[in-house]
Amino acid sequence: MELGELLWYSNNKEKFDIRKIIRILFLISPIILLGFAIYENNLWHPPLNPNVPQYISINDLRSHPEAYPPPMKVIMQGLVINKNKTSNFLILEGGTMGPFRVNCSNLDISFINTGVIIYLLGVSYFNDPSKNYFLAENFEIQQPTYTTYLSIPGALLILIILFVGFKFSLKDFSFSRKTKEGVQDA
Amino acid sequence: MPDWLTHMGIAYVVIWGISKIPELNSKLRAYFWLFIIGMVAPDIERFFTVVAQVIDNAYFTALTFTFITVTHSILGVAIISLFITSFFPHEQQRDTKFIYLTLFIGGLGHLMIDLIMWPWPGMGLNLFYPLAGSEFSYSFHLVWPWNFTPLFITSIILLGTVLIDAISRNFSVFRWQF
Secondary structure (H helix, E strand, C coil): CCHHHHHHHHHCHHHHHHHHHHHHHHHCCHHHHHHHHHHHHCCCCCCCCCCCCEECCHHHHHHCHHHCCCCCEEEEEEEEEEEECCCCEEEECCHHHCCEEEECCCCCCCCCCCCCEEEEEEEECCCCCCCCCEEEEEEEECCCCCHHHHHHHHHHHHHHHHHHHEEEECCCCEEEECCCHHHHHC | CCCHHHHHHHHHHHHHHHHCCHHHHHHHHHHHHHHHHHHHHHHHHHHHHHHHHHHCCHHHHHHHHHHHHHHCCHHHHHHHHHHHHCCCCCCCHHHHHHHHHHHHHHHHHHHHHHCCECCCCCCCECCCCCCCCHHHCECCCCECCCCCHHHHHHHHHHHHHHHHHHHHCEECCCCEEC
């Protein structure tokens, strides 16, 4: 280490350490997001505004049917495991709480096959023991999505941008500009 | 949600437009590529999606969906931009701020594009998470996530920019002139 560099470090030791600490804090910041995700994953809260359709999971609806009384609109996603053509009922996978019955009497479900994932918009009657079903008003079959596969060339382009457009240092796992020309412009 | 190519394509069109304005081009050129990175940054969760598909664990898959909700919010964009900024520790203090700002604006652009998804009222992005729930979901309610229309439109616009550059013999984003 040169004397000048050593002097710089000794004069700016505090500043240097703070930068390192801040960098570590920035690096671990996604833990906050992960914490929120874990918290949210185990959380259920009652709807605040019954006029807005509630997008919830099948489990939440089955666990708290009283919170979603008719005519509140509910949206959910589920896997079709059975179909009754005569009664126009769909049976969705309901997890530990048993099959999830969907009344599709107002809909044409002839082209819904078992094994597909559908989005349902309708009204829940699970708080009414005489009915105990979900009355569907609209549905949308989830199509195969290729976004993950189409994102692979995108991810490769990002890596090219990072490793060609910037200088990578393995020493501290950092990127820096190859030229300061543009920075001075800014 | 639209794939990374769509987001990158739209980011390219934006920086292409900026590159055609000399005053803005000279000031912002240093941040063009960072803007593209920022534009895909909220989809960093896609790595978790791939892992979830590989290990095929129900809890992890559910967690991934929640993680998507969290990352696709203004708070999520702010934190992911901090995370990416941490990989640029050798820039000047003022420049670090601009790097963060560019990534953040790119991230907000990402959210704007994702707002076209989910056609039903009650579905959308929780932009103001941790204010969670259908009441705080926002969307323009145009297409389902598996719809190819955004990619198709972006490709056409992108092709248009390439054609204009080819006719004018000036690829301004790359500074290629022939």
